[in-house]
Amino acid sequence: MAAVTYPDTKVIGFISENMIPVQVLFDAQPLSTDFNVKWTPTLITLDPQGKEHHRTVGFLSPGELIPSLLLGISKSYFETDRFEEALQNIDKLLAEYPKSDSAPEAIYLLGVCRYKITKDPKPLKEAYEKLSAEYPSSEWTKRAYPYRLL
């Protein structure tokens, strides 16, 4: 990450504008134990209260790190009931990184956010249809499978 991803200009710009970055040694206590860190790199998205919302383990290229962070930001808003702000970040992820590994989960979350806002199940079915058409082998397509019946 230090050699390839963190020096990337887009990564620097994205993190500087959207997050508060903090870097600690893998065995720093009590954080390492508190977050059950067993391998590096472990990247965790926290809300300002310190609650975890997203985690990745292992190397991510610049083209995968930014959408992964957008997904983490989206989940931090979603899990604190800030659905419109979650949607804004999901839309950005899907517009700018539609082929990224984070895209299928983002589509799933898009459907759930829209359902939470509207109470209409139609977005859940739309999420399944998009996932099955564009990412047929994704685990998120399998997780959305029941929504085909809505």
Place this chain on the structure above:
Amino acid sequence: MENEIKWEADIDVALARAGSENRPVLLDFYNPG
């Protein structure tokens, strides 16, 4: 435009900034090798 990531080294400082700047925290556990 920054030319490198300005990492905080203290989680409490990062969380305080996150609250005041209304941004999430990226917490990176790393191994310097």
